[in-house]
Amino acid sequence: MKASTNPSPKEKSPSQQIDAIIKETRDWRGRKLSQLRALIKKAGPAVVEEVKWKKPSRPAGVPVWSHAGIICIADTLKNAVRLTFPKGAQLKDPKKLFNTRLDSNTVRAIDFHEDDPVAEAALKALIREAVRLNTLRERKR
Numbered sequence: 001m002k003a004s005t006n007p008s009p010k011e012k013s014p015s016q017q018i019d020a021i022i023k024e025t026r027d028w029r030g031r032k033l034s035q036l037r038a039l040i041k042k043a044g045p046a047v048v049e050e051v052k053w054k055k056p057s058r059p060a061g062v063p064v065w066s067h068a069g070i071i072c073i074a075d076t077l078k079n080a081v082r083l084t085f086p087k088g089a090q091l092k093d094p095k096k097l098f099n100t101r102l103d104s105n106t107v108r109a110i111d112f113h114e115d116d117p118v119a120e121a122a123l124k125a126l127i128r129e130a131v132r133l134n135t136l137r138e139r140k141r
Contacts, residue, residue, distance in 0.1 A: 017051040018063045025076050028114045032081045033074055039120055040065050040072065043127035047071060068134040071127060080111040091129045095122035
């Protein structure tokens with residue numbers, strides 16, 4: 001997976017930063033985030049990993065996956081790992097994976113709880129659909 005920028009020798013790459021975020025999350029949420037990350041990579045081999053929105057309340061930042069725009073953002077919540085799709089309302093979701101932020105005009109998200117199985121094929125299809133949507137928008141420019 002490509003990093004979005006070339007880090008300075010002192011700075012970790014985005015992939016290394018996401019590795020650290022996963023490692024710091026020592027419970028089931030770290031394992032779930034690792035599983036979701038692997039699926040995102042398989043679904044979109046050209047997807048770029050990034051870490052954004054570092055702030056005092058979240059110094060490590062937030063894992064983000066992009067391809068011609070943001071595809072999805074991962075967030076570890078108290079009782080879930082959330083994948084948020086900024087353009088989710090425009091995506092086809094025939095397997096009804098989206099289970100939160102359903103009232104938004106743009107964003108959709110999936111909350112994964114501790115014992116929730118991951119519908120791998122459906123999630124990969126959703127990732128590919130998000131890449132397709134971003135790529136179409138880029139071509140229209």
